[in-house]
Amino acid sequence: MTATTHRTAEEIGRTETGARLVPALGDQRAAADLQHVDTVLDNGLRVLAVRKPTVPMVELRLRIPFGGAGPLHAATAEVLAETILTGTARRDRIEIDTELALIGGELSTSVDPERLAFTGTALATGLPTLLDVLADALTSASYVDKEVAREAARIVERLAVSRTQPRVIAREALLKHCYGDHPVTREMPRPEDVEKVTAEAVRALHAEAVLPRGAVLVLVGDIDPEQVVADIRKALQGWQSDRTASVLPELPELAGGDVLLVPRAGAVQSQIRFIAQGLPRTDPRYPALQLANLAYGGYFSSRLVENIREDKGYTYHAHSGFEFTGSAATLGVDADTANEATAAAVLETRYELGRLALVPPDADELEAVRQYAVGSLVISTSAQTGLAGQLAALAFSGLGVEWLTAHPERLAAVTLDDVAQAALDFFAPARFTGVVVGDAASLAPKLAALGGFTVGEPAS
Structure with missing residues (x-):
């Protein structure tokens, strides 16, 4: 039997004349008009x-x-x-x-x-x-x-x-x-x-x-x-009432502050959750903030993922993204790490927040996240299921088809200065609070050395 020789990724990426060129990104299609x-x-x-x-x-x-x-x-x-x-x-x-x-x-x-x-x-x-x-x-x-x-x-x-x-x-x-x-x-x-x-x-x-x-x-x-x-x-002619469905009270605005260490005795893994006030989809600055978030931790090639997953191996999962509740929006960061890597992962997560605020994306990084944002929107709405889910979320927030079809144009109009300002305004580490759930006996001394942590009641 002849042994099979497998090529490495580096070998696959090269030809006799040098490195194999990555095809240039094509123009993204605008969202189709929807009857x-x-x-x-x-x-x-x-x-x-x-x-x-x-x-x-x-x-x-x-x-x-x-x-x-x-x-x-x-x-x-x-x-x-x-x-x-x-x-x-x-x-x-x-x-x-x-x-x-x-x-x-x-x-x-x-x-x-x-x-x-x-x-x-x-x-x-x-x-x-x-x-x-x-x-x-x-x-x-x-x-x-x-x-x-x-x-x-x-x-x-x-x-x-x-x-x-x-x-x-x-x-x-x-x-x-x-x-x-x-x-x-x-x-x-x-x-x-x-x-x-x-x-x-x-x-x-x-x-x-x-x-x-x-x-x-x-x-x-x-x-x-x-x-x-x-x-x-x-x-639905029989579904009638003069009363209006009960809306959840508005959320109070988040302020930055200490992160709470929630003790979970004996845990071998920790859950890191940071959160800050964001912007609703209706805000003119939302497209710039969306692109800044992608650069930070919103997709696989983001800075956070490259740092604590690909480079240092602290976690398999790291992500940042938005959550919309009523007219409010929050920006969240989450990662799960082994106990011994938790403090270092927290340090690097904060570092990447500060780095995005002070060293915003350059032209190439901005174009990469812009292409991803538009492309993922088009892909997610190409099937009936994805489009229905997107529209249900938008409609519940008072928006509709017009917002969805016009969003690629809003993303295309975002400039480097827009993203830099969004990164400075919304990704400063001091704007975030959150929790870390893990074994307090081993984590508390290290997190105390980083500063900005208080210890709470044990997880119930």
Whole structure:
């Protein structure tokens, strides 16, 4: 048998005449014009219907504002999301599943402190059935006692496991450190709260909070937008209320400050989470900040990834990006590291923040992140699923198709000076706060030497 000789990456990258040249980046295509209708129905529901006939399917996204401040709101909302599709006045769970299966469809729900979300898909010919099932759940979900009790028990089991996961612990610690008792911190209810939820409480929450006024319904697929809006108006004519869905209270603005070390005794890994105030998508400076973020840690060739992953091997995962809540936006940095590398990773993460602020991207770096930003936007919206997800997020923030299609032009107009100013204004290390979750006995002395750390209560 002849042995196979494998070439190294360096050998592959060279020819007899020298290094193999990397092809120049081509011109990015602008986002295609999208035939669509964007309107508000009489019941207050905003409908955004977009024609994208790449495959004979349709994607559905419904987002209902679902803010609540009561002590059991998060737990009750979680049970509601898990049981709203388990039965209605006209269908039981099996009938719902069967009707969706016959149209090649699915319909699922999720909830967080800001919204109740429905995600659906079906063959385009099956859209009337999908809308009928959705309308049935919105107007006559039954929440049978035994179904609520069964799903609540499953949620309790799931939460017991989830709350032991390091990333979940870090997320909850970060939110509490930044926002205290704000409802946004209750992303995941406590198991003991879920155990208190009754079917009667779930039915009451549905009547009080599952409302069309202020909600957004997005449909993308092989559809006629004008006809689909008429179909939606007919299907959802029974979903009515004079009240408006409850919006999450605005988040307080973040200020930089000490990072909280959250003790997790015996942990062999640490979770690093830094966060600072960002800009909403509607701000004229957002495109420049988006490109500055990509240069810092927003994609694989960013400075942060090159430093603490590729060069020093402190982590397999390092990333920075935006989170949008209501009209607010935050800029976050996260990395998971081995215990012995945590302090060094924190040092390098802060160093790269300062370096971006003081040594902003040059022309080549800016063009690379610009190409990535435009290209990834085009790719992510080339399929029905990606476009529906993007539009649902934008529409929930009050934006629409026009913002999406015009964004490549905004990115193209960003200058070196724009990015330099965004880097200086938003990436200074002093603007950030955050948490590190890990073994305090070994981490505290090293992090104290870096400065800007306080030790908090152990992770629960």
